[in-house]
Amino acid sequence: MTDLITTHANADFDALASMVAARKLYPGARLVLPGSQERAVREFMSLCSDLVKIEYEKDASLENVTRLIIVETRLKSRIGKMAQLVGKKGVEVHIYDHHPRTDGDVKAAKDIYKKTGASTTILVELIKDREIKISPLEATIMALGIYEDTGSLTFPTTTREDVDMVSFLISNGADLHLVSSYLRGELTEKELRLLALLIQSTEVHVINSVHVAIAAITSEEYVDDLSLLAHKLEDAENFNLIFLMVQTRDRVQFIARSALPFVNVSKVAALFGGGGHPSASGAVIRDMNLVEAKAKLIEYLRSHIHSDIKAKELVTGKPVELKIDEPVSGASEKLVKALCEYAVIKDNGQVEGITSLKDLDRAVSLGFGHARVKGYMSRKIFPVKPDTSIYAIQDMIQEKDVGCVPVFDGGNLLGLVTRSDVLRAFHGRLFAAAAGGELKEPRGVTVNITPRIKKTFPAKMAELLRFAGRLAEETGFTAFAVGGFVRDLLLGVVNFDVDIVIEGNAIEYAKRLSKELCGVYVYHKRFGTATVFCPCPAGIAPSRSSGGKFRIDIAMTRTEIYEKPAALPTVKFGPIENDLYRRDFTINAMAFRLSRHHFGELLDPFNGRADLKDGTIRALHDLSFVDDPTRIFRAVRFEQRFDFKIEPRTENLIKKAVGLKMVDRTQKQRIREELIAILSEEKPLKAVRRLSELNELRFIDPDLTLKSKNIELFSAAEEALAWYDNTHTGNRHALERWLVYLAVLLDELDPAQVKKICGDFVFRKADAAKIISYKKNADRVLAAISKKEKLRASEVYGHLEGLSHEVMVALMAKTPSQAARRRIMSYMTKYAHVKLDLRGDDLKKAGIEPGPHFKELIKKTLHAKLDGKIKTKDGELAFALQHYRR
Ligand code: ATP
16 A cells, blocks of 8 residues: 655645654655745755655656545645546545635545644644654654744634644654744745735725725746735735735736635635635636736626625624713713713613714813703614614715614614724724724723823923814814824933824814914925924924924824835825834834823834833834835934844845845935935934945945045044034034035045035035035145144135035044144134124225225235234224225
């Protein structure tokens, strides 16, 4: 008797491990793999090919096989040429699989099915029961199988048996180091590229009210691990139902994922001859091209996606009931306490109407808290029955434009179904939040940071934030403080740059806020954002670049879609969760609520607070730097500013994006802004060094590297700037520190290269002029003012006159000459302030004809004053006249 064990093509670790486990039950059986395998599996097998003997179908003979053992699938179409053995006389078939049985399955003499997270688990249980000995290597392979198919025991499909068998395998010597090194985490460059293509091609179809994402692309080569990409795409884009199709030369790879209980994607895969689980399935399509397969998919979904959810399943409990003559303010409190958006209003036991928290709150804010709820309810109610379908409810909510419908079982009120309930059922939590008024789930609230706000800011600031929240509510919107402002607050850093996001119309809100605060607002049309400038409240310093005013930046909460890597994203309205997800790092992806009843509640979906504590910079997802390569500079900037560490996975993602030369595809102006931001940091050298380590100075100029000379120049620039700050205290911000650092960074390049950089990065004219002036004048001026012999003040003045402060500070950094440095200092602190008392009018009155010589005369007189030759206004006039006559 010859036993042959096989599994499905494109074997993953669960398939491989199931085969290895099956051989323990069928000692002496041959293991034959059909088709190709996932990349990680191939790599693993090449490592242990001597220890685990495996044949490939192309070399395997099927002669004399009397028993075929199929694991991890029960579909004939997935086992390659071993399908020839199915139904062959004299061949008995045994199956071990955790996929639910379907009609098209291979008929087997023995068919073991169990609902476990991994097929391996079923086989390991048998091994354990029969007390069969296994080696540590076998235990490791089997553990890999279970870990992989259960997402390291985290997928909802994981069962207690999976966990128990992992523990059995560990006690049999499974090596978890090896396991974790093979479990796929990061994407390769090729996969990153493919993922970017998939994202780019994703179309969202609304089919029978369900959002369906379909990504269809053509690829030169077969994609090893499409299911991993599906997983990443699901994660990155939060789709609840996704279909991926990749056309290679002779086939279309198909993968489907569903997080919706009423869409079983194993049935969809069956349409193409594949199979799987209700939530994850796949197929290899050979008889259709991409276009045909996609059309067939959509046609099928149109007639098959139907939710059978009924009203009774959507109701989440007894509604809040109010009496018709209750005062509005008390009623509003009741709803807030019950975390409900709507309440029914009863009179004599009969439902008379429905009211919403929003309406009640609006009444309170307008001063009608004492009024009766009767005046703030809608008498138009549209009752539904417990068996009414979700589609009918959805139509009713839309047509009648109501926020909810009551569900009656005869005369008995079961509860309310709200618009959010319907959206949540169709699209999961994220979309539900977009409907607004999401009170049932506190959206990952972890902590209330009001005490920290009080501790960090003057009282007026907290007042202002509360006011901003209240105003949003009055307008029917929800407001959050977000981003760097929240990060700094948690770090205890006082930052008055308030960033507010609004679930609602941000511009309308900005208009109202500026009016209430007696300020003005500026609308940034290109970004759909606004800035409000208002008088500074007591104790609050004006923010940077706000001309002495207090500044509040306002944007709507949005979802960003990166249609092309490195290009600017398409932006549309989305709930706060999406808004946080589009941000750069976990520490910048936190918000807190400004609304009255939830003021200070922190939203921290990515554990940014923990990363702040640990000092970690962490990207939110694998595509972060592909989507927006400017984040590379931001990561480096925050790492150095806070003395944090970019965590290893994020650093790897950066390295991959650097390898893909993503920065070259980014708008140069955006990179310029990030470069300016880095060079504006208190100590930019650290960040520049880090960029150089990551080989990202290359983006400025291919020849630019950080040499020890530049490093010395940076330190010298720091000292020169420190001197400048001390001597120009009132005037510190007039000097653009970043220009000084840029000048020293570019010191090694020749003038033509520097000019090109200024043009390429579109530096502002005045800034470019300063950088170029440094390049052009540095050597000449320094040679002139470094002379050992005495120079008159007027001579120093003549050399330095007209140079900007930035250029002079950069010259101070560059020169090794003490004398030159002293002369520049004297110029900036003394000579530059010497002015003549003599005016042009005085010269005219003294009989000097106006003309070009005026200027020359004034200059000579000034030089004489600088050199101490004249002290008084009369002296100045006498000197001028004397020279005029000459
Ligand atoms: P700083 O203290 O340097 O001003 P910041 O975090 O406030 O730091 P901003 O550039 O003002 O930086 O950005 C405000 C917020 O916008 C950030 O905290 C982050 O949430 C988000 N953000 C800015 N740039 C990006 C980007 N390129 N990608 C994703 N999110 C970004």
